Amino acid sequence: MQLTISNLNKEYSNGVKALQNLDLSIKSGMFGLLGPNGAGKSTLMRTLATLQEPDNGEVWLDDINVLKEKEKVKQILGYLPQEFGLYKGVTAENLMVYFARMKNVYSSAGLKKTVHYLLEKVNLYSDRKKHVNTFSGGMKQRLGIALTLTGDPSLIIVDEPTAGLDPAERVRFNNLLSDISQDKIVVLSTHIVDDVSDLCAQMAIMDKGRLKIQGRPSELLLRLEGKIWEKQITKEEYDLYEMDHNIIYSQLFEGNPLIRVFSEHLPEEGFRPSNPCLEDLYFSTIKNIELCGG
Amino acid sequence: MWRMINFEIKRNMSRPAIYIYWLMFFALGFFIMQLAGGAFKGVRFSISGDAVHVNSPGIFDILFGTFSYLGIVIAAAITVPVAFRDFRANAAEMFFSLPVKRNAYVFSGFLSALLLNIFAYTGLIAGLFIGTKMPYLNQELFGPFMAEAYYIPFLVKILPNLFFLTAIFYGLTLLKRNVMINWISIAVVYLLYALGQKLLSDLDTHTLAALLDPFGIASTIVVSAGHSAGEMNNQAASMAGVYLYNRLLWVGVGVIVLIATWYFFRLSSEVRVFMKRKHNKFRMPEKKLLNSLISKGSIFQLPEMSRSSGFKQRLWSFFTHLQINMKWLYGNLYFWMLLLLTIIFMGISSRLAGKIYDTETYPVTWQMLLILNGTIKLFVYLFIALFSGELLFRERASGMHEIFNAQARVRLQNLWAKFLTVISGVVVMLLFLMFCGMIAQSLKGYHNFELTLYLKDLFALRLPDYILFAFMAFFLHVLVNNKYAGFVAILAFYLLKQYVLSPLIGHNLLIFGGRPNVVYSDMNGFGYDFIVSWWFFIYWFLFAGLLFMITALIFDDGSEHDFKSRFKRALAKRNKRFNTNFAIQLLLFGIFAAWMIWQTSIRNDFYWPNKGHELVVDYEQKYCKYKDLPQPKIVEVNYKADLWPDKKSLDIEGYYWLKNKTDKPMTEIHLNYSDLITRLELSKTFSIKHKDEKHGYYIYSLKNNLLPEDSVRLNFHLKSVPEGFTNSGYASVVQPNGTFFYNSLFPSVGYNENRELSNQADRKKEGLKERLPENSLNAPGVRNQNFISRDADFIRYEAVISTSAEQTAITPGKLISRCIKNDRNVFHYKSEKPMINYFAVLSARLSRKSCLWQATDSTINPLELTVLYHPDHDYNVDMMLQTMKQALTYYDSVYSTYQFSQLTVVEFPRFATYAQSFPNMIPYSEGIGFIADLKDIRDTNVTIAERKINYPAWFIAHEIAHQWWAHQLIAADAEGAQFLMESITQYSAYKLMQQKYDDELIRKLFREETFKYVSSLSQMTLEERPLIKVAGIQSSIYYRKGAMELFALDKQWGEESMQKTLQEFLKQYAYKSAPYPLSIDYIDILKSQSPDSLNQLIDDKFSNICFYDFEVTEAEYRRTPKLEYFVNLKVTVEKVYADGKGKEMPVQPNEYIPLGFYSDDGELVDFRYVKLNAMGERKVQLKLNRRPASVVIDPFYQRMSKNYKRENVDVAII
Secondary structure (H helix, E strand, O other), rough: OOEEEEEEEEEEEOOOEEEEEEEEEEEEEEEEOOOOOOOOHHHHHHOOOOOOOOOOEEEEEEEEOOOOHHHHHHEEEEOOOOOOOOOOEHHHHHHHHHHHHOEEEEHHHHHHHHHHHHHHHHHHHHHHHOOHHHHHHHHHHHHHHHHOOOOOOEEEEEOOOOOOOOOHHHHHHHHHHHHHHHOOOEEEEEEOHHHHHOOOOEEEEEEEEEEEEEOOHHHHHHOOOEEEEEEOOOHHHHHHHHOOOOEEEHHHHHEEEEEEEEEOOOOOOOOOOOOHHHHHHHHHHHOOOOOOOO | OOHHHHHHHHHHHOOOHHHHHHHHHHHHHHHHHHHOOOOOOOOOOOOOOOOOOOOHHHHHHHHHHHHHHHHHHHHHEEEEHOOOOHHHHOOOOHHOOOOHHHHHHHHHHHHHHHHHHHHHHHHHHHHHHHHOOOOOOOHHHHHOOHHHHHHHHHHHHHHHHHHHHHHHHHHHHHOOOHHHHHHHHHHHHHHHHHHHHOOOOOOHHHHHHHHOOOOOHHHHHHHHOOHHHHHHHOOOOOOOOOHHHHHHHHHHHHHHHHHHHHHHHHOOOHHHHHHHHHHHHHOHHHHHHHHHOOOOOOOOOOOOOOOOOOHHHHHHHHHHHHHHHOOOOOOHHHHHHHHHHHHHHHHHHHOOOOOOEOOOOOOOOOHHHHOOOHHOOOOOOOHHHHHHHHHHHHHHEEEEEEEHHOOHHHHHHHHHHHHHHHHHHHHHHHHHHHHHHHHHHHHHOOOOOHHHHHHHHHHHHHHHHHHHHHHHHHHHHHHHHHHHHHHHHHHOOOEEEEEHHHHHEEEEEEEEEEEEEOOOOOOOOOOOOHHHHHHHHHHHHHHHHHHHHHHHHOOOOOOOHHHHHHHHHHHHHOOOOHHHHHHHHHHHHHHHHHHHHHHHHHHOOOHHHHHHHHHHHHHHHHHHOOOOOOEEEEEEEEEOOOOOOHHHHHEEEEEEEEEEOOOOOEEEEEEEOOOOEEEEEEOEEEEEEEOOOOOOOOEEEEEEEEEEOEEEEEEEHHHHHHHEEEOOOOOOOOOOOEEEEHHHHHHHHHOHHHHHOOHHHHHHHHHHOOOOOOOOOOOOOOOOOOOOOEEEEEEEEEEEEEEEEOOOEEEEOOEEEEEEOOOEEEEEEEEOEEOOOOOOEEEEEEEEEEEEEOOOOOOOOOOEEEEEEOOOOOOOOOHHHHHHHHHHHHHHHHHOOOOOEEEEEEEEOOOOOOEEOOOOOEEEOOOOOOOOOOOOOOOOOOOHHHHHOOHHHHHHHHHHHHHOOOOOOOOOOOOOOHHHHHHHHHHHHHHHHHHHHHHHHHHHHHHHHHHHHHHHHHHHOOOOOOOHHOOOOHHHHHHHHHHHHHHHHHHHOOOHHHHHHHHHHHHHHHHOOOOOOOOOHHHHHHHHHHHHHHHHHHHHHHHHHHEEEEEEEEEEEEEEEOOOOEEEEEEEEEEEOOOOOOOEEEEOOEEEEEEEEEEEOOOEEEEEEEOOOOOEEEEEEEOOOOOEEEEEOOOOOOOOOOOOOOOOOOOOEE
């Protein structure tokens, strides 16, 4: 399966350009879409989920024209938006049955089995008789993924699914996503870099509606090999370093900034080389640092 | 706090909604002024009579009240989002965590909402004001600009209403954090209003009605009873009495709700704790959590399941949609609450059902259906409007819409499922109401449940109406895409349909959901038009199908909600299948529409509302020159009529004899053709000189002149067979069971003045010359014709009527023979005495009950009195026969001999609700008396207040009196004619009621009649006139005031003296052709026979407009040992003469005023006249023989006073 996005543009009525000349190609497996808030991730996700019209551009899922043949797409689509609620006063099981029916799951035995299997998978089987509006954020999110998977979709789009989850739930959730991603396209948008590095064989980084970079994380990281340097400095020195160096990001370590710098060569005495990580890629992309060094 | 208000108002003012509401009010105000101000030809909406200016304080008071009741949905739409501002945006916690004080939070929201509401209503003021300024309006109808017309009703009506409505909507939303509670509030407020309106029908519950009605409409009606047109022009309802209490009460309710809101409302902290606890309860156990953290790298493999998208599967999927939506509806507390409220209203209404003057009817099924299809209808509409919004936006409200909309084939299936859920709710409501109807019937001891009638009416006639409305509600909700604005849009649609499109366009094919009105009658069933309704339903369902396809197309299933994106998306959604389906449906609709248009507007004529107006003006302009052209008069009517109820056909073949009663020869005969006439020929050689089919005006020119005293025969043939159906159903004179038509179908002779535009203001606008509403008393030749027909005096009359075998046909005249020919019933009637040219034909399946009655003159053979009635309606037939006997005996002995040898009261279907008197034939509607519940009438154990008025007997007595006062003596065609006809007739009926019952019942009756009369003063179209000059449209004056004044004179002067004057009047004028009598002729007789001391009283009653105001300010008595009671009273009496506009001039009273004394149990212990000859407070001393518990001035309504209550004042012991 292949999802091909070409020249996608979207400008909102308030003038925000959410998508600009976006070209992207996604193959089966997990695809991580990284980007800061307002990068246009959700717009892209909603467009792929047929909920929104781009100004122009095309999206093809194999031979399905996603923007035109919405009903066809919906048959094989599982979409979990960033924020969602659930009906009040309906049990998890009933809601699952409802969705399974909508997804044309036919025999009632198969339907029950599917529903139970999925609930088991998201670890909600024992809570299946509870009203969904009493669920915690994490339970809701897991039920959401179960609902998304009900019809055995082959295109799964999940928009920042782990945003509201605690670390343990996040791990669980990611495991589940990883489990299902075989033979399917799973598009995962997030601003948590670790999610992508943990899960995705393909990734892309978006910013201000533009696609910055795409590829396999390992391949992308190769480009940074030997070009990442770090140094512990004092707070007072920070401004000075910022002027002279390509600081990708800094984090506090024992109260003082530990800066990471991109440079072809050793930038200065006191820097030590560091293994590139996805954060480096992410932040350097966002900061428009020329990665390949020309 | 002011900062918060400022913020909230700015936020709202930056959005379009509030301006749309403002504009809606503007449009309403503007439009009502256009409609009332005569902007549209032929359609003018009269808020009150024309004597009241359209822009007067009194009218604006009414309008502001009405709009504040219609605007309740807008008030909710404005207020609820303000109350929900922070919950909805999930900003509640953020907002609450700011250092905001609870009072500031609660009251700032309330004040913001109130200010926004007030702003919206200023649109109404602007609309009304600009509306009145339009140059093309009929300026006759307007008075000078008065600022108080705007601001007083605004302050007194709108403001308090908005205050308590905003408080309720705001407070409950804040407390319950649920929108739907407001729908219940709307229903409750509406229920109270409707209840108030119902309770107004009974004088005893006026105060309750006035207090209950939250909008203050009922209380306005109560306090302004007695306002004259002039007063309406100068002032709004005065804030006094119940009106003041009503305002205080409802503002108080608002205040209490506000305080309660403030008291119970909690800012964030409490809410959060509550929510947290809930969450903790469902936390996963630790161990389980840990286990699940280990990624087993398991393979995700869904179990085998068969998937198919076949029809069966789609059905399953649809069924699930239906299930989940139905479950929501029937698990929704608010649905059941709304239903409960509806049922409560139904219960109360059924108790007041069919009441006429206190007397109820048997709860026959159509009465129940009348309730179910009356005000209750609005509850069903409310349900549809509200719950379709709730269902449509259910996913969005719960935040599930994005997941949901990404599902396949959701749009159409889910939309249909929601639609059917709403319809099922309607069905459930109707079923409940139906059973409540039956329960109400059985509670009243009525057990003839007509289940099929219920089902047919509710489910085959009303349900389609509701379904169509639901289609429109879905469309509007989806179009507007906002729950609150959607409700407002639906309200706008309803108002537009009801008050704009229906009157201005009138064509059912152009008004969504339009269909002919179908009236059910026990006699006539649903008539022929039930089927026709279904043709219209099919037309509208085809249209609704298209509408639904568009609804599905524009349904917002995306994540962008602005109109542009939605439009783009909707266009993109059109695929080939949609286009094909739409085209097919459009084609079907087109073909069917073409057929409907052909039926209603090509094959049959359709007149636009302004067309009739234009025709009438044109007719007058063309032919009014012939008004005074001498024409022969009809002296004989003779015809044969064949009625075919099963073929909807009527065929009449007959002739008139026309006679030249002038002393000059005539060369031309002018004839009015009705649409049904197929042939009209004279027996002498003639040629057609002028032929105008549009107006049906033909001029026949005679070859040889018609000489004085010479006659000519006019042969005519008329036929009525509907060809297809019209916009309002079959144009059939004949009905399945209950054909009833007048001689208005027949040809008439000469220019017909009655066709002229009669309204003064409309005439002026059309540039027609001013015309008095009636001929004045001293107009030349005014006595030459009677007011019933211009083209005849007394006539000979003969008719042979054939009808189907099971039906009885009746018309005036004596039934000479009856036979069955060719399996048809043939009746031959012939009048033994000359009669006025006023007859009707009635045919139906009827039962007969007769008795014999012996006239006072024993030389006359006993007469046959008959009641012909619908076989199921036998309840009061014996009472009716009894009353006929009593009435005939009474009138026969005090007036003159009854002129005919038969008298028949005959029931006709309830498409009209009156009784009428033709010569020896009295058609009487099934709606007013045949089913009256008179079981308790003879119950003497009840108090006077509980006693009921036997109105069927009263109406019969009235119609029988017309046999003298119309059919023996007929008034000239002049002002005051109805005083001679209706006032004397009604007086005669009162006399019979007095004889049959007693004075106390009359007192009760007169209280009602006085109230109705004084309430009508503000509705006058003409200036009020004294009785001798009363105009034909002033029915309240001649029916009510006229009869009461005659009765009062009778009571004071003595009935025998009064009867003598009427005998004398008859003696002078009965059966006489021209010159016909005028009102003053009778006054002359009165004055000549009465002592001079009564002259002033007679003038005051009949020639002046005289009102009294009297009051007992102090009443006490002292008992002597001899058991005599000395009573000391202080009374004030004021007497005024009013001019036609209601302007009053005080005059010195110098006359006897009646005083009644009552015992504790309401028995009249003494009745005196006391002479009073000065204004102001007077002392009166009297000696009575029995102890008076209370006193009342003028208990029997012998002096006209706007104080219609005549409440007793307790007499204290010294």
